[in-house]
Amino acid sequence: MADKDQPVVIKKYANRRLYNTGTSTYVTLDDLATMVKKGDDFVVHDAKTGEDITHPVLTQIIFELENKDGQNMLPIPFLRQLIGYYGDQMQMIVPSFLEQSMAAFQKEQERMREQMTAVFGKTPIGMVDVSMPMKALEEHTRRNLEMFQKAMSMFTPFPAQGAAPATEAEKPAPEPERHDDLKDLKDQIAAMQRKIDKLGK
Numbered sequence: 001m002a003d004k005d006q007p008v009v010i011k012k013y014a015n016r017r018l019y020n021t022g023t024s025t026y027v028t029l030d031d032l033a034t035m036v037k038k039g040d041d042f043v044v045h046d047a048k049t050g051e052d053i054t055h056p057v058l059t060q061i062i063f064e065l066e067n068k069d070g071q072n073m074l075p076i077p078f079l080r081q082l083i084g085y086y087g088d089q090m091q092m093i094v095p096s097f098l099e100q101s102m103a104a105f106q107k108e109q110e111r112m113r114e115q116m117t118a119v120f121g122k123t124p125i126g127m128v129d130v131s132m133p134m135k136a137l138e139e140h141t142r143r144n145l146e147m148f149q150k151a152m153s154m155f156t157p158f159p160a161q162g163a164a165p166a167t168e169a170e171k172p173a174p175e176p177e178r179h180d181d182l183k184d185l186k187d188q189i190a191a192m193q194r195k196i197d198k199l200g201k
Helices: 029-038 054-066 076-085 094-122 131-153 181-200
Strands: 008-012 018-020 025-027 042-046
Touching (some): 029 042, 029 054, 042 054
Parallel strands (some): 008 042
Antiparallel strands (some): 008 018
């Protein structure tokens, strides 16, 4: 029997077949997507080398879902921005921000579901203002974008293209020479995460 405290091991073979060692059955990407939605934890290993390939498999699931009609969830501007960060100095920060942002959205989503349940439970469907949850979601997205811009400004040493040059009064005081850039960057990332946590609450 599989240990419930440990993630289920999925083995991927050279013929691309996926084998669930917990249930001793072959599964598909759709089955793995269902496991994710149910909250079942799993890791995917290459059956031959034993290499952990969970990340590319999850990415493949997203690719398959995005290509189904009516299920596009990642807007083109977001995809363009995300691609732009690959190889950029901000690349190491983006994963942490996205993780924190999704955690904050998860909390907001639970509140929205409760509000929707309360509304539909007491009001005839024809009288429900369906724009209310969308407005709440738009407001949450706006706050997240503002939070992201503030976080990015902490690490961007140059003004955005087209921005007016800072006046003498606006220019920050010269910083002392840094002896440990890596430590400073880690401290800044930790400070940014604390700010993100506070804004997410």
